[in-house]
Amino acid sequence: MNVRGCRKLAGLLMALLLVGLQTLAYAEQAEVKATWVWQTEWIKDGGEDLLDYSREEGINLIYLQINRQMPAASYQTFVEKAHAANIAVHALGGDPGWALEKHLPDMLGLADWVNDYNAGVPESGRFDGIHLDIEPYVLPEWEIRQEQVISSWKSNISALLSRVSGSDLELGIDIPFWFDSYTLEDGTPVNEWLMGSFDHVTVMAYRNQVDSEHGILSLTRTELELADRLGKQVVVAVNTKEMPGEAHTTFHGLGREYLSSALDQLSADLSSYSSFAGLAVHDARSWRDMPAGVDAEPPNGEKPAPNPAPPSSPSPGDGRRVPDADPIERDPQVRGTYIWEARDVIEDSQEILAFAKEKNLNWLYVRLDLEQPFESYSSFVKQASAAGIEVHALGGHPIWALQENRPRMMRLVNYVKEYNRSVAGDERFHGIHLDIEPYVLPAWQADSDQVIAEWTTNLDAFVSELKKDSSLEASMDMAVWLDKHKAPGADISLSQWMISRMDHVALMAFRDTAAGSNGIVGVSKEEIGFANELGKPIILSVEMKESHEGDHITFFEEGAAFMEEELAKLPGLLQDSPAYTGHVVHAYEYWKNAKP
Structure with a gap:
C-alpha cells in the first residue's frame, strides 16, 4: 500500500517496517484487518487475551482507546507485545463534543499525550498512529446549528493535525457512509475534506448484508471511488455490537461464521478499488463474544437511514417485561x-x-x-x-x-x-x-x-x-x-x-x-x-x-x-x-x- 508512516521496531529478529496501514511482516495479507478496543482495562495485565484473540482472527491493526490516567508502562508493555506479533497499534480517542470549540483542549490533550508518550518510550513501544472517532451528528447542536458545528469541527481537526505535524504518526478517522451529503462552507463535501486531511478514513458501513440494494458494497461505493481519485486509503468497517431496534446495522446475533463469510466476500469484491486498504470490525469485545453459529436470519432488503435516525417503529422487546429497579432508600x-x-x-x-x-x-x-x-x-x-x-x-x-x-x-x-x-x-x-x-x-x-x-x-x-x-x-x-x-x-x-x-x-x-x-x-x-x-x-x-x-x-x-x-x-x-x-x-x- 502507498500510505504514509513507517517505523522500525527494535528487538525483532527481522526489521518490521510499518508503511501506513501495512507492514512487511503481513504484506502477504495485502490488506488491513482492524478492530476497536474501547475497554482499556483489557490491556492492564499485558493484554495477552486480546493478543491471542487478535492472532486467532488475523487482526493486524488495533485502535486502542487511551485512558490518560493509566500508567504509560501498561501501554508500553502492550504495544511492544503487539509489535512482536506484527500488530500495529493506533491511539484511539474521540467524543461527539470534540467537534465543538469548547472541547478543543480535550482533543489536543490526546495529541499531546501521544506525542509525550512516544517521546518517552523506546521505538518498539511507540504508537504507530492516532485514530479519531468523533460523531458530531449525535449532538443536539447538529440539528439546529449544523453549519456552525461543521465549521468548529473543521477548525478543531485542523488544530489537532497541526499539533501532530511532523510526528510521523499515521492519522485516521471514522466517518459514516452518508457523509457525502454534507458540505463545508465552500461547498466541499465533508467526506472529501476528511479524506484529504487524514492518511486513511474508516467508513462505518454498518449494515449486515454485503451485496443487496442497500448493502455494504452499495453504501461504500461513493467513498471508495472518491478515495481512488484522491489517492487516499479507505478501511471499510462493519459492526457486531448489539443495537436494540436497529438489527439491520449489525452482525450481532448472526454468528461469527456468517460474519467471517461476509468479510471474505467484502475483501474479494472491494479489492478492485485501489483505495481499499482493508476491513475493520467494531468492536473487539462484541466480536469476541459472538457465538460461532447463526442464531438469527439477516433481514432482506433493509433500507438504510439517510442519517443516524433509527427505524420508525419501536422494538417489540419480544414481549419480555422490563424488570423493576431495586428500590432506593x-x-x-x-x-x-x-x-x-x-x-x-x-x-x-x-x-x-x-x-x-x-x-x-x-x-x-x-x-x-x-x-x-x-x-x-x-x-x-x-x-x-x-x-x-x-x-x-x-x-x-x-x-x-x-x-x-x-x-x-x-x-x-x-x-x-x-x-x-x-x-x-x-x-x-x-x-x-x-x-x-x-x-x-x-x-x-x-x-x-x-x-x-x-x-x-x-x-x-x-x-x-x-x-x-x-x-x-x-x-x-x-x-x-x-x-x-x-x-x-x-x-x-x-x-x-x-x-x-x-x-x-x-x-x-x-x-x-x-x-x-x-x-x-x-x-x-x-x-x-x-x-x-x-x-x-x-x-x-x-x-x-x-x-x-x-x-x-x-x-x-x-x-x-x-x-x-x-x-x-x-x-x-x-x-x-x-x-x-x-x-x-x-x-x-x-x-x-x-x-x-
Missing part, C-alpha cells in the same frame, strides 16, 4: 441535578459521585450516549444506588416534538428497556426523563398549534410505549408558562395535560429568589395547583447556567451558597402543597463550577 424530598455530558458518567464517574455526596444529592437525570455499550453505565448506576441516589435516563431535543422525529425518542425508550433487562436490579434506571423545548424552533413561531399537536402526540406515544411492558417512571421538563396554551382537543391547559400524562414533571422555575410574585414559588403556583388537584408529584428545577435573558433567571451571579439559602425556603413556602416533591439544579457542569 432516600429522603422523600428530591435533591438532584442533570448530567448532560454522557462522557462525564463514563470517564469521570467518581468525580460525579463525590460531588453528589458533597451536595447531599439523591436524584440524577443522566443523559445517555446510545452508541455506548450497557456496561458504560451499569457500574455508575450501581454505585449511585448504593449511595441512595435514584438515576433516571435523560434525553431530548427540541425537534423531538415533531412527529417525524418520534423514532429518536423511541430509540431512547428501547435502549433503556433493553439495558434494564440486561443488568442487575441495583444497576437499573428508575425512569426516563425528557427535555423537549420546541418553542426555540422556527416551526413554533410559524404554527405553534401544529407543533403542540405533534408534541402531545409524541408524548402520548412515549408514555404508552414506556408503560407497555415496564413500570419505568415517565417524566419531563416543563416551562412555567405552558399553561397559556391549550391542550389539543381538550378544555384544559397544556400544563395540566402534561402533568396528568407524566408520572412527574420537573417545572423549570428559573428564578433566583424563592418568595415574591416573580420568585420560584410565584411563577410555579398554577402548575403546583394543577399537580395538587391531580395528585401528581412536581419537582422544581432552578438554573445555575449563565443566562442572557436577565440575572433574575439564574443563580449564576449570586453563586451556590445564595442558591442553597433560597432553596431551603421552599419546603416552608410550599408546606400546604403536597405535590411539591423537591428540587433539581440545572446542571452539574455549571453547579460544580459555580461561585461559592
